[in-house]
Amino acid sequence: MFSIVLLIFLRHLFFFSIDARPSSHHHSKKKIHSLVGESSSQDSCLGRYIYIHDLPMRFNQDLLTNCQVLTRSIDKTSMCEYVQNSGFGPRIISSEASGLWNSNWFWTNQFMLEVIFHDRMKKYKCLTNDSLVASAIFVPYYAGLDLRRYLWGFNTSMRDSSGIDLINWLKQKPQWKSMWGKDHFLVSSRIARDFRRKSDRKSDWGSNFRFLPESKNLSMLTIESGPWENDIAVPYPTSFHPSSDDQVLQWQNLMRTQNRPYLFSFAGASRTRQKNSTRKEIIRHCQSSNKLCKLLDCSSVGHECDDPLKLMNLFRSSIFCLQPPGDSLTRRSTFDSILAGCIPVFFHPGSAYTQYLWYLPKNYSNYSVFISATDLKLGKVRIEEKLVTVSKDEVASMREEVIRLIPRIIYGDRRSGVESVEDDAFDLAIKGVLKRVDRLRGSDL
Template sequence: MTTTTFSDISIYCPPLQEPRVKCKMEKPIIGKCSDQHWFAILISFLLCFIFLCFDYSAFLGPNNGVASLVNKQANSLVIMKNKTKNLVSQNPSRDNTKEMKSNSDSCSGRYIYIHNLPSRFNYDLLKNCLSLTRGTDSNMCKYMVNLGLGPEIKDPDGVLSNKSWFSTNQFLLEVIFHNRMKKYECLTNDSSLASAIFVPFYAGLDVSLVLWNSNIKVRDSSGLDLVQWLVKKPQWKKMWGRDHFLVAGRISWDFRRQFGNESYWGSNFRFLPESYNMSMLSVESSAWKNDFAIPYPTNFHPSKDTEIYQWQSKIRGKTRKHLFTFAGAPRPELENSIRAKVIDQCRASSACKFIDCSSSGGNNCENPVNILRVFQSSVFCLQPPGDSYTRRSIFDSILSGCIPVFFHPGTAYSQYQWFLPKNRTKYSVYIPVRNVKEWDVNVEKVLLGISKEEESAMREEVIRLIPKIIYSDPRSKLESSEDAFDIAVKSVLERVEKVRNVIREGGDPSVGFADPDHYKYTFSDNYS
């Protein structure tokens, strides 16, 4: 379509009728025609000018005439330009720029392809849930309902709110994540379009079957079978697995047995050469660069944004009668555990509430309502390391608006970097423990030294973090809030894109995956 400009506008007058008296053209007309003929020509020009070029309504007012005609044509051109512009924007043609094409596809750069694994790597584990009880204190089958969220919590006392609360088992993160991924808005069946490849291997559930098996070949068999299956797929050869990622509901160390000795813990899955190229998201990461920590699943799985806002409003207005709280059990078998000292200090203080989660403590921790009720009435929640650096209690604490108190950087600061503020003082208290045997810090005195203004600011930051550390119900979708799943997926896509850029620029794509200097790196106890 040719665009017309104002320079293209011209006033068209039809040619004058030829005069009845013919004039010879060899010489100028003035020299040949009579005065009458010349007068007739002038009159004809005048009539053309008045009746043909002017709007005849010019005689009715000053706003008409030639100026009116030009304005009308100019306005018509502006309208035509706008219509053309709108038509192009609404119906982009094949000749449009690449930028217009990408803008029209909201999933550009976000497509994910899910491998269709043999059922032995995921669904069969759920069918055989009775065998998953080894190493846990309860039957895992009851937690499989509601797409892995577990049974709905009965709360007659109103400690919780609405119907978004479930008895969720902390080891079922990989099931919850997989069910969320099935509803992801940018899935594709064409792996060539995918920016990342998801491997729905229930690694945590699988390894839980064999962690206590003395035969290390049995412990390692599933991980080896998985990578052998993956490397045969065309999707693997695209980036040799560096665009692949999986999720585990157990800590990373359960998959990083460094030596071929049965006395060492775990499987060797993450030390397989092919596994080096994949990223793993787990509830606790290791020091290796291809591991990333994502939150433990809590009991709160909202289906609407309003349920999050209502909960935040509820806990914001809570009266907190306890200065600090600890929920847990001692770890006498762990020589360097600070648990015993924390429990002793809590029991000795009238400002502390202790919830005994040991088998002799009446199993008060089995019902999440018992934990959340106390956390909601506490200003600070103590989070010392247990069997590993991290605890699910961290996220129960945040969910309750209770400011977490950490004693080791590996409990949160070195872990959930996609989810928690880099400035740890905004949302938590840190009491370093450099030597457990010599540790003589009085927790109560430290917490009493925090001003009410600092306390209020930290609690507000904790409440603000709630959407980021929960997993919404897979059967619905939040409209405006980003939950832990959304943040994790976005971060994986950004990571894979960085690797692609390294490859495009001719760099080493193994950077950020295999880490030959991993033995030099540990979580520092002298974190400041």
Template sequence: MLHTKQIIRSRTFVKKMDNSLVTRSRKKCWFVFFFLFVSWYLLLYGIDWSSLHGVVTTSRYEANSIESFHPTSIPPPPPPHHENVNVSFNSNSSSINNDDATNNDTQSKEDDSSSIENDNVVVPDLAELEKELEPLLRKNEPQEEKKVEKIEEKKVEKNETKDDNKGRKSCEGRYIYVAEIPSKFNEDMLKQCKLLNKWEDMCQYLVNMGLGPDLGNPQRAFSNKGWFTTNQFSLEVLFHNRMKQYDCLTNDTSIASAVFVPYYSGFDVARYLWDDFNTSMRDAGAIEVAKFLKKKPEWRTMWGRDHFMIAGRITWDFRRGIEEDAAWGNKLMLLPETQNMTILTIESSPWNRNDFAIPYPTYFHPSSDSDVLQWQNRMRRLRRRVLFSFAGAPRPQLEESIRSEIMEQCLATRRKCKLLECTDLHNKCNKPVHVMKLFQNSIFCLQPSGDSFTRRSTFDSILAGCIPVFFTPGSMYVQYIWHLPKDYTKYSVLIPEDDVRKKKVSIENVLSKIPRSQVAAMREEVIKLIPNVVYADPRSRLETVEDAFDLAVKGVLERVDVMRKEMRQGKNDSMVFNEEYSWKYYTFGTLEKHEWDHFFLRTSKEKY
């Protein structure tokens, strides 16, 4: 019995010993496993193997990204085809570099070397000027590139507040009611487009919602999209189509801040400007529209002072002051009803108070903010080989025109001036590519008056980043007061036309003496103005950039708001002042004497 107990005890002891050994073994195994795991981890991630000579490591994430990035070998684009433009341009000097920044720098070096070989192409001091200006201009590029990068962020932010923008609070003071007028005053005219202009078929310019045919990118003078063959007199259709997508339209006249009248007055009068149509025929449409508006209940809210319309031609086509069939134009702007309205036109009268100038349509109609910013950056990078240029024709029938003197001065200094004459049978001024290439290649662009004060060419030059040179403030400074800075010296040069006419001044000397730092600052200011003078594609919507349409609407709303407050206070200051000084009142807010008074003296009111 005792022996049996001893055996049981010994077996129990042995069993305990076995369990203890197993437990210890397990603990050692776990310890070894843990040690090996830590060692493996440290070997794999704790040591920078790439620092050892001959050892290259690539994680699987890096491998995937490398495999997914196989740049395709794209052959360089062929050199642009240059037409034989009859403006004494060498192919090297007229070549405009329109590739990206890298290609631009490469081609610029090639152009520099070619300019040394041919002295007739690039004037040495102009090349030196461009080299000195380049760093001053390029310092603005990083900021613009950051703007492009932030576009998407701004779009996201705008989308987040889109519902709020649609609310009544965000549109307060901005609501516009579009007057319902008979279609014969707008849409029906387009159906008879062949009758809109005696000298040109306007039908081709009415496609793409008034933008005209797609221009493409001939000779790489433009960007790949957004360029159209837009007619300078198509603003009414273009503006109306932009208004259709305005974000604060309303059908409730009681909350409308302004009333837009979609009357195509320019197309209407253009049908009867020639072929000896009598005054009754020319005035009929304008008179009927005025009577129609006067009968509407919304007219009585401010007696038409909150109404505005587009007149897509110069103001003188609508200011016939005498009842003679031989006199020019109709009397739209002289009617009692329209005297109360705000009329937007491509050239206003310095001596009348009811019309305001907004930019001529250009060829560029961006569809996004990035389209604008990229074009601005591209204009900054251009190497400009010519000091100044002029595109136009003389006006021998106009005694006071200085165009002949300007063309003579340009021809006399051919090494620094390029002339694009618009008189031959193949008139290259009618082809946007020739005009834009000339302006892109020029530092300054001469903009003298023609048949009237203003020119579409002025806006083409701004679009090309070329500093405009004016010879009277009536060509720009007292015209587009909602779209341009008041300090005209920031973006342009003024040379009095009398000094040119009397041969008292050399245009070359004036422009050559402008300090290079000032030239760089002026060009940058011109490039910044590009959004202000272009009309966006009506089929799209710019997110953060304000274009010419936006600024025009803002100007109208501010003007109407002032008149509304005056009416509530029993005042009438904005409508009662000497019209002869309208240019001074609207530009400077005063009727006091001004240094420009001599520019606007009228010996005969029948002239304008």
């Protein structure tokens, strides 16, 4: 009898000790599920949970509410126009637009990337309200839009103030102390260089945000990176925002069947103020190409180069699309040309090859042509002669590779809540961030 009582007592003690143990980090993960619907299985979000900081509205929403301060006097269109549709801008409705064009195309401004990304993050299926189980932490600071207010005519203190304010806010949060910001990431619709002003001279460009000691731990997704390891380039937003994989496939098939009467084309202005610009030479080559090249001159009065329909009509009628550097090394036009199934021609490695490592093939000759800007200026190469030597089979192979890239460089429309466009630019960015933070976490052990 005594032995039976003792056995019952020990058994009770054993189970009590199990229930009384504090939950481990991994146990707590199993109790947290996605904030956006249910996961397909209880563990489907493990390693993919993301926590979003609830920033004061001055860092994001207030910029949209007071969008008039983002518009410069020389802007053709008010920035307030582009805020609608979660940053996609106004839907394109035109007599020239029909079928696929009408429902998925928007007047999207590249500076709305921060708004587009934030809206997608809100719909990310592995959000968590428990930062302890998060694999990464998103900071929804509209860095580019915030800086835009003070870039022209303001002193450096004004340009730097919001970045300093943000860092001071983040440092007070317990989430910061776990990895001192190395698991934090944000998005910028401006190039990385705009946040790396080296002096306090008023004449110098940009802010000093990325030179703040704490900011160096943050990962920034930006439309153009530089030599800094904590800046990662992501695609410029195009005007095509499909809401289903079927819409993407239809567009890809349409680009495969396009009649392309022009060997090459260029949309841009000459940039006469830039001493080392290759554009003047490119325009000269295009104009002397005996109708093999189509030029869309963006220096002329009008909105043609801002019109997605006119740009798409140009690029989808061309075999090759010239992509020289613009105000910086990269151009939105690169992604517009890929979207049109037009093979990009680059004149500087920094325009794509050293930039979009999460998105474009390592072997750049599979999807593009490279012409040295130096050789072009010295007259050692003619664009027309270089492109004519590319065989029909090579063109077909390269074009197919370009068309295959289309899903990777677009930001799909998830506003309906249906997650059907898989592995678009947003998805690949998140996968890249999670992998990067995991590597940084491992190096800190």
